[in-house]
Amino acid sequence: MTVPLLDLNAQYLPLRTALLDAVTRVCDSQRFIGGPEVEGLEREVAAYLGTPHALGMSSGTDALVAALMALNIGPGDEVITPTYSFFATAGSVVRVGAKPVLVDSDADTFNLNPAATAAAITSKTKAIIPVHLFGQSADLEPILAAASPRGIPVIEDAAQAIGCMYRGKAVGSWGAVGCFSFFPSKNLGGFGDGGLVTSTNADLAHRLKLIRNHGMEPKYYHHMVGANFRLDALQAAVLRVKLPYLAKWSAARRNNAMRYRAAFASAGLSEVVLPVEAPDRTHIYNQFVIRVPDRDRLRAHLDAAGIGCEVYYPVPFHLQECFAGLGYKAGAFPIAEAAALDSLALPIYPELTEAQQGAVVEAIARFYRG
Numbered sequence: 293m294t295v296p297l298l299d300l301n302a303q304y305l306p307l308r309t310a311l312l313d314a315v316t317r318v319c320d321s322q323r324f325i326g327g328p329e330v331e332g333l334e335r336e337v338a339a340y341l342g343t344p345h346a347l348g349m350s351s352g353t354d355a356l357v358a359a360l361m362a363l364n365i366g367p368g369d370e371v372i373t374p375t376y377s378f379f380a381t382a383g384s385v386v387r388v389g390a391k392p393v394l395v396d397s398d399a400d401t402f403n404l405n406p407a408a409t410a411a412a413i414t415s416k417t418k419a420i421i422p423v424h425l426f427g428q429s430a431d432l433e434p435i436l437a438a439a440s441p442r443g444i445p446v447i448e449d450a451a452q453a454i455g456c457m458y459r460g461k462a463v464g465s466w467g468a469v470g471c472f473s474f475f476p477s478k479n480l481g482g483f484g485d486g487g488l489v490t491s492t493n494a495d496l497a498h499r500l501k502l503i504r505n506h507g508m509e510p511k512y513y514h515h516m517v518g519a520n521f522r523l524d525a526l527q528a529a530v531l532r533v534k535l536p537y538l539a540k541w542s543a544a545r546r547n548n549a550m551r552y553r554a555a556f557a558s559a560g561l562s563e564v565v566l567p568v569e570a571p572d573r574t575h576i577y578n579q580f581v582i583r584v585p586d587r588d589r590l591r592a593h594l595d596a597a598g599i600g601c602e603v604y605y606p607v608p609f610h611l612q613e614c615f616a617g618l619g620y621k622a623g624a625f626p627i628a629e630a631a632a633l634d635s636l637a638l639p640i641y642p643e644l645t646e647a648q649q650g651a652v653v654e655a656i657a658r659f660y661r662g
Contacts, residue, residue, distance in 0.1 A: 293598070293647065293648065293651040294598030294599070295598065295599050295600055295639050295644075295648045295651055295652055296600045296639065297600030297601060297602055297637070297638075297639050298477055298600070298639070298641050299641055299643060299644075300476060300477075300481075302641070302642075302643035303541075303641070303642070303643060307533060307534065307537075310533045311483075311530055311533050311534075314529035314530055314532065314533050315483075315526060315529060315530065317329075317529060318525050318526050318529045321525075323525055324524060324525050324526065325522055325524070325525060326522065326525065327525050329525040329526075329528040329529045329532065330348045330522075330523055330525055330528040332528070332532055333348060333523075333528040333529075333531050333532050333535070334346045334347060334348055334488075336532060336535055337454075337488060337490075337535065338490070340455070340462075340535065340538070341454075341455075341462040341464050341465055341470075341490060342461070342462055342465055343462070343464060343465040343470070343490045343491070343492060344491075344492055344494070344497075345490060345491045345492070345493075345494065345497035346488055346489070346490045347488065347489050347490075347497065347500055347501055347504065348486070348487070348488050348504075348522070348523030348527075348528060349471075349486070349487035349488055349489055349504060349521050349522075349523055350485060350486065350487060350504075350520070350521045350522055350523060350524075351473065351475070351485040351486065351487045352380060352449075352451040352471060352472060352473025352474070352475065352487040353380040353383070353384060353473075353487070354487060354504075354519070354521040355451075355471035355472065355473070355487040355488060355489045355521075356380055356381065356384035356421070356447065356449060356471045357384045357387050357388060357519070357521070358489060358500055358503050358504055358518075358519070358521050359447045359468075359469040359471055359489060359500070360384060360385065360387075360388045360390065360419065360447070361388060361503050361518070361519075362469070362496055362499040362500045362503055363418070363419060363445055363447075363468065363469075363496075365385075365388055365390050365418045365419055366388050366389045366390060367389040367390065368390075368416065369390040369391070369416060369417075369418040369419075370390065370391050370392075370393045370414060370416040370417050370418065371385045371390050371391070371392055371393065371417070371418060371419045371420070371421060372392075372393045372394075372395055372409055372412050372413070372417060372419070372420045372421065373385060373392050373393070373394060373395070373404075373420075373421045373423075373609070374394070374395055374396075374397060374403070374404045374421075374422070374423055374425075374609075374628070375394040375395065375396065375397070375608040375609045375610045375620075375624075375625045375628045376396075376397045376402060376425075376605060376608050376609075376625075376628035376631055376632065377423045377425060377449070377605070377609070378423075378451065378452075378604075378605065379609075379612075380449075380451070381421055381423055381449050381609075382394070382609045382615065385421075390418070391416075391618070392609065392615070392618065393412050393414075393417070394608075394609055394610050394618070394620060394624075394625065395408045395409050395412050395625075396408050396625035396626070396627050396628050397625070397627045397628045397631060398431070398627070399627050400568040400570070401425070401428055401430075401431075401568055401570060402425050402426065402581070402631055402635075403422065403423065403424070403425050403428065403429075403430040403431065404422040404423060404430050404431075404435065405627075406430075406431050406434035406435050406438070407434075409422075409435055409438060410434070410435075410438035413438060413439075413442065413444065417442070417444055418444065418445075419444060419445050419446070419447055419468075420435060420438075420439050420444060420445075420446050420447070421446075421447045421448075421449050422435055422446065422448060422449065422467075423449040423451075423452075424448065424449065424450050424452060424453035424456055424463050425452060426452055426567070426575075426577070426578055426579040426580075426581055426604070426637075427452050427453050427456055427479070427545075427575055427576040427577045427578035427579065428453070428456060428567075428569065428570065428573055428575040428576075429453065429456050429457070429458035429463050429570075429573045429574075430448075430458075431570070432446070432448075432458055432463075432466050432467070433459070436466065436467070445467065445468035445469070446466070446467035446468055447467055447468060447469045447470075447471060448463055448464055448466060448467040448469070448470040448471065449471055450463045450464045450470050450471060450472050451471065451472060451473035451475075451478070451487075452473070452478065452479075452578040452579070453472075453576060453578065454472050454478070454479055454480050454538070455479065455480075455538055455539065455542050455576050456573070456574055456575065456576045457573065457574035458572065458573050458574075459572050459573075464490045465490060465492065468491065468493065468496060469489055469490065469491050469496065469500070470489065470490040470491070471487065471488075471489055472487055472488040472489070472490070473486075473487050474486035474487060474488070474527065474531055477578075478578060479538060479541060479542055479545070479576055479578055480531060480534055480535060480538050480541075481534075482527040482530050482531050483526070483527060483530050484524075484527060485527075486523050486524070486527040486528075486531065487523070488523070499516075502515055502516060502518055503516065503518035503519065503521065504518065504519070504520075504521035504522055505518060505520070505521075505522060506518045506519065506520065540642075541642040542576040542577075542642075544642035544643070545576060545577040545578075545580075545640050545641070545642055546574075546575065546576065546577060548577070548580070548640050548641075548642070548644050548649065549567070549569075549575070549577050549580055549640065551646060551649050552566070552580060552638070552640075552649060552652075552653070553566055555649060555650060555653040556653060559653055559654075559656075559657045561653075561656060561657060561660060563584060563585055563660050564582050564583075564584055564656065565582060565583035565584070566582060567580060567581055567582070577640050578640075579604055579637040579640065580637060580638050580639075580640035581604065581635050581636065581637045581638075582635070582636055582637075582638060583631070583634045583635050583636075584634055584636055584656075585634065587603070587633065587634045587635070587636055589659075590636065590656065590659050591603065591636060593655070593658075593659045594652075594655055594656070594659075597655045597658075599638075599639075599651065599652055599655050600639050601636055601637060601638055601639075602636075602637045603632075603635065603636060603637070604635065604637050605632060606632055607632060608625060608628045608629060608632050610624055610625055610628075611629070638652055639652060
């Protein structure tokens with residue numbers, strides 16, 4: 293049995309008619325930028341997340357850049373980020389001319405280490421970007437406790453975590469700004485790039501609204517230099533069709549995670565370290581990431597068996613060539629470096645069947661047991 297890492301057709305086909313109707317609706321309206329589809333999505337996502345302000349963006353990366361711009365972060369400023377994440381987290385900091393200050397991961401969840409974060413704060417720190425990696429919230433309370441008394445805004449990188457909860461409250465509603473991605477592989481994915489920002493602060497939300505449209509209000513009157521970070525109406529229409537299914541899809545991912553746990557326990561595969569789910573968080577499993585010895589050989593074995601898998605992420609930021617100028621060396625962040633060497637993501641999409649999961653576990657068992 294072959295098992296893809298992600299099967300987007302399994303999600304698309306049951307919704308095909310509604311999705312194509314939504315696309316046709318936009319085409320018939322000829323309103324492709326802004327308008328009722330984008331405004332409708334913003335209202336619906338704000339209600340879903342329990343936050344007063346939500347604004348569509350052109351991508352999750354642009355959401356991060358816009359957040360940094362809205363907070364007036366630029367040259368001479370420092371922004372604390374994890375060293376283990378998707379590139380956009382640190383890349384966005386460089387885009388606005390600021391310096392990423394990298395921090396090691398929590399050993400259990402892969403997320404930003406709160407104690408190391410507090411220790412990294414200096415007089416130049418102008419923001420902290422915790423990432424809710426793989427669909428599980430970072431430990432926000434101690435991060436906010438370190439940041440708030442110093443007036444340092446927290447920007448939540450929730451690109452992989454829409455609908456994830458921390459202490460009963462949705463991520464993206466804790467910090468100054470929450471940044472989300474609608475890349476097709478996300479729990480809520482569009483038909484291309486798309487993103488969104490959230491905020492509980494009306495003035496900051498207004499700045500973000502201006503920034504995404506060249507700082508313009510009204511037309512051709514520019515209060516600041518912004519950019520073109522607008523979400524297309526076509527993407528908004530597609531996402532509005534999918535949003536009512538998001539809670540069900542996330543619950544299915546959680547159910548698949550429980551089935552993996554039972555299957556690995558039954559197989560007696562002590563070599564496999566399963567994801568740790570912190571007790572005060574609701575993991576929505578954008579990725580199901582295990583830790584294993586001899587990871588690269590196992591990956592090749594699974595590829596040969598037709599089992600989809602992926603390494604997120606093989607090179608931490610501090611070892612990336614483009615960040616050599618930051619001055620970090622190998623060994624600087626041992627937990628992140630270890631995760632980069634032994635972590636492997638398995639299929640976890642909502643439509644994954646029990647038989648497919650059994651095939652994944654059996655293939656891994658063959659590798660370790662022969």
